[in-house]
Amino acid sequence: MIKVSVIGSGNVAQHLVKAFSKTTEIELVQVLSRKKEAIAHLISEDKICTSFSELKLVDIVILAISDNAISEVSKNIFLENQLVVHTSGSMSMDAIDDKHRKGVFYPLQTFSKLKEVDFREVPICLEAQNDNDLKMLNSIAQSLSDTIFTITSNQRKALHVAAVFVANFVNHLYQIGYEICSQNELPFDILKPLIVETANKIKSLSPIDAQTGPAKRNDTQTINAHLSFLTDDNQKEIYKLITKSIIDNGKKL
Template sequence: MISVNIIGQGNVAAHLVTAFLKADTIHVTQINSRTLKNVPQADITIIAVSDDAIGEVSAKLKNSFVVHTSGSFAMNALKNKNNKGVFYMLQTFSKNKEVNFSEVPFCLEATNQKDLILLEKLAKSIGKNIYHINSEQRKAIHVAAVFVNNFTNHLYKIGDDICKKNNIPFEILQPLIQETASKIKHLSPEKAQTGPAVRNDKKTIKKHLDLLNKKQQKIYKTLTKSIQNGN
Protein backbone atom coordinates (compact mmCIF):
# COMPACT_ATOMS: atom_id res chain seq x y z
CA MET A 1 0.00 0.00 0.00
CA ILE A 2 1.36 3.41 -1.03
CA SER A 3 0.23 6.35 1.12
CA VAL A 4 -0.29 9.59 -0.79
CA ASN A 5 -1.04 13.16 0.26
CA ILE A 6 -2.52 15.41 -2.41
CA ILE A 7 -2.29 19.11 -1.63
CA GLY A 8 -4.71 21.25 -3.62
CA GLN A 9 -8.36 21.68 -4.51
CA GLY A 10 -8.19 22.32 -8.27
CA ASN A 11 -8.96 20.17 -11.31
CA VAL A 12 -5.74 18.12 -11.25
CA ALA A 13 -6.04 17.39 -7.52
CA ALA A 14 -9.71 16.44 -7.82
CA HIS A 15 -9.12 14.03 -10.73
CA LEU A 16 -6.15 12.42 -9.00
CA VAL A 17 -8.06 11.90 -5.76
CA THR A 18 -10.95 10.30 -7.66
CA ALA A 19 -8.58 7.97 -9.54
CA PHE A 20 -6.53 6.95 -6.48
CA LEU A 21 -9.66 6.22 -4.45
CA LYS A 22 -10.45 3.50 -7.01
CA ALA A 23 -6.96 1.95 -6.76
CA ASP A 24 -6.66 -0.89 -4.24
CA THR A 25 -2.95 -0.25 -3.61
CA ILE A 26 -3.24 3.45 -2.79
CA HIS A 27 -4.30 5.24 0.39
CA VAL A 28 -4.95 8.88 -0.48
CA THR A 29 -5.55 11.96 1.66
CA GLN A 30 -6.53 15.32 0.16
CA ILE A 31 -5.29 18.46 1.93
CA ASN A 32 -6.31 22.07 1.41
CA SER A 33 -3.24 24.12 0.46
CA ARG A 34 -4.36 26.86 2.88
CA THR A 35 -4.04 24.57 5.94
CA LEU A 36 -0.57 23.03 5.95
CA LYS A 37 0.24 23.06 9.65
CA ASN A 38 -0.41 19.37 10.23
CA VAL A 39 0.29 17.59 6.98
CA PRO A 40 0.55 13.86 7.77
CA GLN A 41 3.56 11.84 6.72
CA ALA A 42 3.09 9.77 3.57
CA ASP A 43 5.19 7.84 1.07
CA ILE A 44 4.54 10.56 -1.50
CA THR A 45 3.21 14.10 -1.03
CA ILE A 46 1.88 15.57 -4.28
CA ILE A 47 1.59 19.34 -4.64
CA ALA A 48 -1.20 20.03 -7.16
CA VAL A 49 -1.49 23.81 -6.98
CA SER A 50 -0.76 26.70 -9.38
CA ASP A 51 2.88 27.17 -10.41
CA ASP A 52 3.07 30.46 -8.49
CA ALA A 53 2.20 28.69 -5.23
CA ILE A 54 4.45 25.60 -5.55
CA GLY A 55 7.52 27.23 -3.99
CA GLU A 56 5.62 28.64 -1.03
CA VAL A 57 3.73 25.40 -0.36
CA SER A 58 6.78 23.14 -0.71
CA ALA A 59 8.80 25.31 1.72
CA LYS A 60 6.29 24.52 4.45
CA LEU A 61 6.50 20.74 4.05
CA LYS A 62 8.69 18.42 6.13
CA ASN A 63 7.53 15.26 4.35
CA SER A 64 10.17 12.80 3.17
CA PHE A 65 9.27 12.84 -0.54
CA VAL A 66 7.53 15.80 -2.19
CA VAL A 67 6.59 16.09 -5.87
CA HIS A 68 4.68 18.57 -8.00
CA THR A 69 2.43 18.14 -11.06
CA SER A 70 3.56 21.14 -13.12
CA GLY A 71 4.73 21.03 -16.72
CA SER A 72 6.96 24.11 -16.52
CA PHE A 73 8.19 24.19 -12.89
CA ALA A 74 11.66 22.64 -12.41
CA MET A 75 12.06 19.78 -9.94
CA ASN A 76 14.92 21.53 -8.11
CA ALA A 77 12.76 24.65 -7.65
CA LEU A 78 10.85 22.76 -4.96
CA LYS A 79 11.87 24.31 -1.63
CA ASN A 80 11.35 21.36 0.70
CA LYS A 81 14.54 20.07 2.35
CA ASN A 82 13.97 16.37 1.66
CA ASN A 83 13.64 14.32 -1.53
CA LYS A 84 12.02 15.91 -4.57
CA GLY A 85 10.27 14.73 -7.72
CA VAL A 86 7.78 15.42 -10.48
CA PHE A 87 4.51 13.64 -11.25
CA TYR A 88 3.42 15.44 -14.43
CA MET A 89 0.46 14.21 -16.46
CA LEU A 90 0.42 15.36 -20.06
CA GLN A 91 -3.31 16.01 -20.34
CA THR A 92 -5.83 18.82 -20.09
CA PHE A 93 -8.05 18.63 -17.01
CA SER A 94 -11.53 20.15 -16.87
CA LYS A 95 -13.80 20.14 -13.85
CA ASN A 96 -16.73 18.15 -15.24
CA LYS A 97 -14.90 16.05 -17.86
CA GLU A 98 -13.89 12.55 -16.75
CA VAL A 99 -10.26 11.59 -17.42
CA ASN A 100 -9.23 8.15 -18.68
CA PHE A 101 -5.86 7.84 -16.96
CA SER A 102 -5.03 4.67 -18.91
CA GLU A 103 -4.48 6.95 -21.91
CA VAL A 104 -2.58 9.71 -20.09
CA PRO A 105 1.23 9.94 -20.39
CA PHE A 106 2.92 10.21 -16.97
CA CYS A 107 6.20 12.17 -17.07
CA LEU A 108 8.24 11.26 -14.00
CA GLU A 109 11.39 12.65 -12.42
CA ALA A 110 13.04 12.11 -9.05
CA THR A 111 16.31 12.87 -7.28
CA ASN A 112 17.14 9.18 -6.86
CA GLN A 113 16.31 5.82 -8.43
CA LYS A 114 14.39 4.51 -5.41
CA ASP A 115 11.95 7.42 -5.50
CA LEU A 116 11.62 7.13 -9.28
CA ILE A 117 10.60 3.47 -8.91
CA LEU A 118 8.05 4.51 -6.26
CA LEU A 119 6.59 7.13 -8.64
CA GLU A 120 6.37 4.45 -11.34
CA LYS A 121 4.37 2.20 -9.03
CA LEU A 122 2.06 5.11 -8.20
CA ALA A 123 1.52 5.97 -11.87
CA LYS A 124 0.92 2.33 -12.81
CA SER A 125 -1.81 2.07 -10.16
CA ILE A 126 -4.01 4.28 -12.38
CA GLY A 127 -2.25 4.40 -15.77
CA LYS A 128 0.18 2.62 -18.08
CA ASN A 129 2.05 5.20 -20.20
CA ILE A 130 5.18 5.95 -18.18
CA TYR A 131 8.06 8.20 -19.30
CA HIS A 132 11.24 9.29 -17.53
CA ILE A 133 11.43 12.99 -18.43
CA ASN A 134 13.88 15.50 -16.95
CA SER A 135 13.02 19.13 -16.19
CA GLU A 136 14.46 20.52 -19.45
CA GLN A 137 12.59 17.96 -21.55
CA ARG A 138 9.40 18.70 -19.61
CA LYS A 139 9.67 22.41 -20.41
CA ALA A 140 9.86 21.53 -24.12
CA ILE A 141 6.91 19.14 -23.82
CA HIS A 142 4.88 21.81 -22.07
CA VAL A 143 5.53 24.34 -24.84
CA ALA A 144 4.66 21.75 -27.50
CA ALA A 145 1.47 20.96 -25.56
CA VAL A 146 0.46 24.63 -25.56
CA PHE A 147 0.66 24.62 -29.36
CA VAL A 148 -1.28 21.38 -29.91
CA ASN A 149 -3.82 21.96 -27.14
CA ASN A 150 -4.30 25.57 -25.97
CA PHE A 151 -3.57 27.29 -29.27
CA THR A 152 -5.52 24.70 -31.24
CA ASN A 153 -8.50 25.19 -28.94
CA HIS A 154 -8.28 28.95 -29.53
CA LEU A 155 -8.49 28.25 -33.28
CA TYR A 156 -11.61 26.18 -32.58
CA LYS A 157 -13.00 29.24 -30.82
CA ILE A 158 -12.29 31.41 -33.88
CA GLY A 159 -13.93 28.79 -36.09
CA ASP A 160 -16.94 28.83 -33.78
CA ASP A 161 -17.11 32.65 -33.99
CA ILE A 162 -17.10 32.49 -37.80
CA CYS A 163 -19.82 29.85 -37.76
CA LYS A 164 -22.00 31.88 -35.39
CA LYS A 165 -21.61 35.02 -37.49
CA ASN A 166 -22.86 33.12 -40.53
CA ASN A 167 -25.61 31.11 -38.77
CA ILE A 168 -23.80 27.79 -39.18
CA PRO A 169 -23.79 25.13 -36.41
CA PHE A 170 -20.24 24.51 -35.15
CA GLU A 171 -21.00 20.78 -34.97
CA ILE A 172 -20.68 20.64 -38.76
CA LEU A 173 -16.90 20.98 -38.27
CA GLN A 174 -16.56 18.25 -35.66
CA PRO A 175 -16.08 15.31 -38.08
CA LEU A 176 -13.26 17.29 -39.72
CA ILE A 177 -11.69 17.99 -36.33
CA GLN A 178 -11.85 14.29 -35.43
CA GLU A 179 -10.37 13.21 -38.76
CA THR A 180 -7.51 15.72 -38.45
CA ALA A 181 -6.64 14.45 -34.98
CA SER A 182 -6.92 10.83 -36.08
CA LYS A 183 -4.77 11.32 -39.18
CA ILE A 184 -1.62 12.26 -37.28
CA LYS A 185 -1.61 8.85 -35.57
CA HIS A 186 -0.53 7.46 -38.95
CA LEU A 187 1.13 10.42 -40.69
CA SER A 188 3.59 13.05 -39.48
CA PRO A 189 1.94 16.48 -39.04
CA GLU A 190 4.05 17.76 -41.93
CA LYS A 191 2.79 15.09 -44.31
CA ALA A 192 -0.79 15.46 -43.06
CA GLN A 193 -0.91 19.17 -43.86
CA THR A 194 -3.53 20.15 -46.46
CA GLY A 195 -5.34 23.36 -47.44
CA PRO A 196 -4.83 26.52 -49.49
CA ALA A 197 -1.60 27.58 -47.74
CA VAL A 198 0.33 24.41 -48.59
CA ARG A 199 -1.07 24.55 -52.16
CA ASN A 200 -0.23 28.28 -52.41
CA ASP A 201 -3.80 28.84 -53.58
CA LYS A 202 -3.70 32.65 -53.61
CA LYS A 203 -7.26 33.11 -54.90
CA THR A 204 -8.78 31.05 -52.09
CA ILE A 205 -6.57 32.71 -49.49
CA LYS A 206 -7.77 36.15 -50.65
CA LYS A 207 -11.42 35.05 -50.49
CA HIS A 208 -10.88 33.81 -46.94
CA LEU A 209 -9.21 37.03 -45.84
CA ASP A 210 -12.11 39.06 -47.25
CA LEU A 211 -14.47 37.18 -44.90
CA LEU A 212 -12.44 37.80 -41.73
CA ASN A 213 -12.09 40.68 -39.32
CA LYS A 214 -8.68 42.33 -38.79
CA LYS A 215 -7.69 40.18 -35.81
CA GLN A 216 -8.65 36.98 -37.62
CA GLN A 217 -6.83 38.14 -40.76
CA LYS A 218 -3.62 38.65 -38.79
CA ILE A 219 -3.79 35.12 -37.36
CA TYR A 220 -4.70 33.66 -40.76
CA LYS A 221 -1.75 35.41 -42.47
CA THR A 222 0.70 34.36 -39.73
CA LEU A 223 -0.32 30.71 -39.92
CA THR A 224 -0.39 30.72 -43.72
CA LYS A 225 3.15 32.11 -43.83
CA SER A 226 4.33 29.58 -41.24
CA ILE A 227 2.86 26.67 -43.23
CA GLN A 228 4.42 27.92 -46.48
CA ASN A 229 7.81 28.41 -44.81
CA GLY A 230 7.65 24.96 -43.27
CA ASN A 231 8.05 26.13 -39.67
Protein backbone atom coordinates in the same frame (compact mmCIF):
# COMPACT_ATOMS: atom_id res chain seq x y z
CA MET B 1 0.00 -0.06 -0.31
CA ILE B 2 1.75 3.18 -1.21
CA LYS B 3 0.47 6.04 0.93
CA VAL B 4 -0.20 9.25 -0.98
CA SER B 5 -1.48 12.68 0.04
CA VAL B 6 -2.56 15.37 -2.38
CA ILE B 7 -2.38 19.13 -1.79
CA GLY B 8 -4.76 21.20 -3.92
CA SER B 9 -8.35 21.23 -5.12
CA GLY B 10 -8.13 22.46 -8.73
CA ASN B 11 -8.62 20.50 -11.96
CA VAL B 12 -5.48 18.35 -11.69
CA ALA B 13 -6.02 17.67 -7.96
CA GLN B 14 -9.61 16.58 -8.52
CA HIS B 15 -8.75 14.27 -11.42
CA LEU B 16 -5.88 12.72 -9.41
CA VAL B 17 -8.08 12.17 -6.35
CA LYS B 18 -10.73 10.50 -8.51
CA ALA B 19 -8.11 8.30 -10.23
CA PHE B 20 -6.42 7.27 -6.94
CA SER B 21 -9.80 6.34 -5.44
CA LYS B 22 -10.22 3.77 -8.21
CA THR B 23 -6.84 2.04 -7.72
CA THR B 24 -6.17 -0.81 -5.32
CA GLU B 25 -2.42 -0.17 -5.08
CA ILE B 26 -2.64 3.37 -3.63
CA GLU B 27 -4.00 4.52 -0.29
CA LEU B 28 -5.06 8.15 -0.55
CA VAL B 29 -4.38 9.29 3.03
CA GLN B 30 -5.25 13.00 2.98
CA VAL B 31 -6.22 15.85 0.72
CA LEU B 32 -5.19 19.31 1.92
CA SER B 33 -7.45 22.03 0.54
CA ARG B 34 -8.07 25.55 1.81
CA LYS B 35 -11.74 25.05 1.00
CA LYS B 36 -13.23 21.75 2.20
CA GLU B 37 -16.25 22.09 -0.08
CA ALA B 38 -14.08 22.13 -3.23
CA ILE B 39 -13.14 18.49 -2.73
CA ALA B 40 -15.92 17.18 -0.43
CA HIS B 41 -17.81 15.49 -3.29
CA LEU B 42 -14.81 13.28 -4.11
CA ILE B 43 -13.55 11.92 -0.77
CA SER B 44 -14.82 11.22 2.76
CA GLU B 45 -14.66 14.24 5.05
CA ASP B 46 -12.26 12.74 7.59
CA LYS B 47 -9.58 12.62 4.88
CA ILE B 48 -9.81 16.31 4.06
CA CYS B 49 -7.62 18.68 6.04
CA THR B 50 -7.28 22.43 5.79
CA SER B 51 -4.01 23.19 7.63
CA PHE B 52 -0.45 22.04 7.12
CA SER B 53 -0.13 20.97 10.80
CA GLU B 54 -2.65 18.17 10.19
CA LEU B 55 -0.55 16.53 7.45
CA LYS B 56 0.70 13.00 8.22
CA LEU B 57 3.96 11.48 7.04
CA VAL B 58 3.24 9.41 3.89
CA ASP B 59 5.25 7.85 1.09
CA ILE B 60 4.63 10.81 -1.17
CA VAL B 61 2.97 14.23 -1.09
CA ILE B 62 1.72 15.43 -4.49
CA LEU B 63 1.41 19.19 -4.98
CA ALA B 64 -1.37 19.70 -7.53
CA ILE B 65 -1.33 23.48 -7.21
CA SER B 66 -0.54 26.51 -9.37
CA ASP B 67 3.08 26.98 -10.43
CA ASN B 68 3.56 30.13 -8.37
CA ALA B 69 2.49 28.41 -5.15
CA ILE B 70 4.87 25.41 -5.32
CA SER B 71 7.79 27.07 -3.57
CA GLU B 72 5.82 28.50 -0.65
CA VAL B 73 3.50 25.55 -0.11
CA SER B 74 6.43 23.12 -0.07
CA LYS B 75 8.15 25.34 2.57
CA ASN B 76 5.03 24.98 4.73
CA ILE B 77 5.17 21.17 4.81
CA PHE B 78 6.96 20.30 8.07
CA LEU B 79 7.27 16.54 7.58
CA GLU B 80 10.83 15.19 7.80
CA ASN B 81 12.55 13.44 4.92
CA GLN B 82 9.27 13.55 2.97
CA LEU B 83 9.17 12.89 -0.78
CA VAL B 84 7.33 15.89 -2.25
CA VAL B 85 6.55 16.10 -5.97
CA HIS B 86 4.81 18.73 -8.08
CA THR B 87 2.61 18.19 -11.14
CA SER B 88 3.72 21.18 -13.19
CA GLY B 89 4.90 21.04 -16.78
CA SER B 90 6.87 24.24 -16.61
CA MET B 91 8.44 24.44 -13.13
CA SER B 92 11.86 23.01 -12.31
CA MET B 93 12.05 20.19 -9.76
CA ASP B 94 14.09 22.65 -7.64
CA ALA B 95 11.06 24.84 -7.03
CA ILE B 96 10.35 22.40 -4.18
CA ASP B 97 11.87 23.37 -0.83
CA ASP B 98 15.34 21.92 -0.14
CA LYS B 99 14.34 20.14 3.07
CA HIS B 100 12.36 17.57 1.03
CA ARG B 101 13.30 14.73 -1.28
CA LYS B 102 12.13 16.21 -4.56
CA GLY B 103 10.39 14.88 -7.62
CA VAL B 104 8.00 15.62 -10.48
CA PHE B 105 4.81 13.76 -11.41
CA TYR B 106 3.53 15.51 -14.53
CA PRO B 107 0.39 14.10 -16.18
CA LEU B 108 0.40 15.42 -19.75
CA GLN B 109 -3.28 16.05 -20.36
CA THR B 110 -5.81 18.88 -20.46
CA PHE B 111 -8.06 18.64 -17.41
CA SER B 112 -11.43 20.36 -17.16
CA LYS B 113 -13.61 19.91 -14.08
CA LEU B 114 -16.64 19.16 -16.26
CA LYS B 115 -15.09 16.40 -18.39
CA GLU B 116 -14.08 12.89 -17.28
CA VAL B 117 -10.60 11.70 -18.29
CA ASP B 118 -9.42 8.11 -18.72
CA PHE B 119 -6.19 8.29 -16.74
CA ARG B 120 -4.91 5.02 -18.25
CA GLU B 121 -4.37 6.97 -21.50
CA VAL B 122 -2.64 9.94 -19.88
CA PRO B 123 1.16 9.91 -20.31
CA ILE B 124 2.84 10.60 -16.95
CA CYS B 125 6.30 12.20 -16.99
CA LEU B 126 8.51 11.50 -13.98
CA GLU B 127 11.65 13.01 -12.48
CA ALA B 128 13.33 12.39 -9.11
CA GLN B 129 16.61 13.03 -7.31
CA ASN B 130 17.42 9.36 -6.70
CA ASP B 131 16.61 5.93 -8.09
CA ASN B 132 14.54 4.74 -5.13
CA ASP B 133 12.19 7.70 -5.33
CA LEU B 134 11.96 7.27 -9.10
CA LYS B 135 10.96 3.62 -8.57
CA MET B 136 8.22 4.65 -6.16
CA LEU B 137 6.94 7.34 -8.57
CA ASN B 138 6.96 4.71 -11.27
CA SER B 139 4.79 2.35 -9.18
CA ILE B 140 2.29 5.13 -8.51
CA ALA B 141 2.24 6.14 -12.16
CA GLN B 142 1.71 2.52 -13.23
CA SER B 143 -1.31 2.25 -10.95
CA LEU B 144 -2.92 5.08 -12.95
CA SER B 145 -1.57 4.99 -16.51
CA ASP B 146 -0.24 2.75 -19.27
CA THR B 147 2.29 5.30 -20.54
CA ILE B 148 5.15 6.49 -18.35
CA PHE B 149 8.21 8.51 -19.34
CA THR B 150 11.24 9.51 -17.30
CA ILE B 151 12.40 12.84 -18.71
CA THR B 152 14.70 15.70 -17.66
CA SER B 153 13.49 19.11 -16.47
CA ASN B 154 14.55 20.59 -19.79
CA GLN B 155 12.63 17.99 -21.79
CA ARG B 156 9.59 18.62 -19.60
CA LYS B 157 9.84 22.34 -20.36
CA ALA B 158 9.94 21.55 -24.11
CA LEU B 159 6.97 19.23 -23.73
CA HIS B 160 4.99 21.89 -21.92
CA VAL B 161 5.63 24.42 -24.69
CA ALA B 162 4.67 21.81 -27.31
CA ALA B 163 1.50 21.03 -25.31
CA VAL B 164 0.52 24.71 -25.36
CA PHE B 165 0.71 24.65 -29.18
CA VAL B 166 -1.17 21.36 -29.72
CA ALA B 167 -3.83 21.85 -27.02
CA ASN B 168 -4.30 25.43 -25.73
CA PHE B 169 -3.64 27.13 -29.07
CA VAL B 170 -5.56 24.47 -30.98
CA ASN B 171 -8.56 25.04 -28.72
CA HIS B 172 -8.34 28.76 -29.44
CA LEU B 173 -8.54 27.99 -33.17
CA TYR B 174 -11.70 25.98 -32.39
CA GLN B 175 -12.98 29.14 -30.69
CA ILE B 176 -12.33 31.17 -33.85
CA GLY B 177 -14.18 28.52 -35.87
CA TYR B 178 -17.04 28.81 -33.39
CA GLU B 179 -17.16 32.61 -33.83
CA ILE B 180 -17.15 32.41 -37.64
CA CYS B 181 -20.03 29.90 -37.49
CA SER B 182 -22.03 32.10 -35.08
CA GLN B 183 -21.57 35.18 -37.24
CA ASN B 184 -22.95 33.26 -40.24
CA GLU B 185 -25.82 31.45 -38.53
CA LEU B 186 -24.19 28.06 -38.86
CA PRO B 187 -24.27 25.49 -36.03
CA PHE B 188 -20.77 24.83 -34.61
CA ASP B 189 -21.75 21.11 -34.63
CA ILE B 190 -21.13 21.07 -38.37
CA LEU B 191 -17.36 21.45 -37.69
CA LYS B 192 -17.09 18.75 -35.01
CA PRO B 193 -16.52 15.70 -37.27
CA LEU B 194 -13.75 17.63 -39.05
CA ILE B 195 -12.15 18.58 -35.71
CA VAL B 196 -12.19 15.00 -34.45
CA GLU B 197 -10.92 13.54 -37.76
CA THR B 198 -8.08 16.11 -37.90
CA ALA B 199 -6.92 14.89 -34.46
CA ASN B 200 -7.43 11.19 -35.29
CA LYS B 201 -5.43 11.46 -38.52
CA ILE B 202 -2.37 12.18 -36.41
CA LYS B 203 -2.52 8.66 -34.95
CA SER B 204 -1.53 7.14 -38.30
CA LEU B 205 -0.01 10.02 -40.32
CA SER B 206 2.79 12.45 -39.42
CA PRO B 207 1.57 16.07 -39.28
CA ILE B 208 3.51 16.93 -42.41
CA ASP B 209 1.80 14.10 -44.37
CA ALA B 210 -1.59 15.02 -42.90
CA GLN B 211 -1.38 18.69 -43.95
CA THR B 212 -4.04 19.79 -46.46
CA GLY B 213 -5.63 23.11 -47.42
CA PRO B 214 -5.00 26.24 -49.49
CA ALA B 215 -1.72 27.17 -47.75
CA LYS B 216 -0.30 23.68 -48.33
CA ARG B 217 -1.20 24.00 -52.05
CA ASN B 218 0.04 27.61 -52.10
CA ASP B 219 -3.38 28.45 -53.56
CA THR B 220 -3.15 32.26 -53.42
CA GLN B 221 -6.57 32.75 -55.00
CA THR B 222 -8.36 30.96 -52.15
CA ILE B 223 -6.07 32.51 -49.52
CA ASN B 224 -6.90 36.02 -50.79
CA ALA B 225 -10.62 35.20 -50.95
CA HIS B 226 -10.48 34.05 -47.32
CA LEU B 227 -8.64 37.20 -46.24
CA SER B 228 -11.25 39.40 -47.93
CA PHE B 229 -14.00 37.38 -46.25
CA LEU B 230 -12.59 37.84 -42.74
CA THR B 231 -13.58 41.15 -41.12
CA ASP B 232 -11.96 40.65 -37.70
CA ASP B 233 -8.37 42.05 -37.69
CA ASN B 234 -7.19 39.54 -35.14
CA GLN B 235 -8.54 36.57 -37.14
CA LYS B 236 -6.88 38.05 -40.24
CA GLU B 237 -3.49 38.33 -38.51
CA ILE B 238 -3.65 34.72 -37.33
CA TYR B 239 -4.75 33.57 -40.80
CA LYS B 240 -1.81 35.39 -42.44
CA LEU B 241 0.84 34.23 -39.98
CA ILE B 242 -0.07 30.52 -39.98
CA THR B 243 -0.58 30.50 -43.76
CA LYS B 244 2.92 31.97 -44.19
CA SER B 245 4.30 29.39 -41.78
CA ILE B 246 2.73 26.49 -43.71
CA ILE B 247 4.04 27.87 -47.04
CA ASP B 248 7.56 28.40 -45.61
CA ASN B 249 7.46 24.90 -44.16
CA GLY B 250 6.68 23.48 -47.62
CA LYS B 251 9.73 25.27 -49.05
CA LYS B 252 12.01 23.66 -46.45
CA LEU B 253 11.07 20.14 -47.60
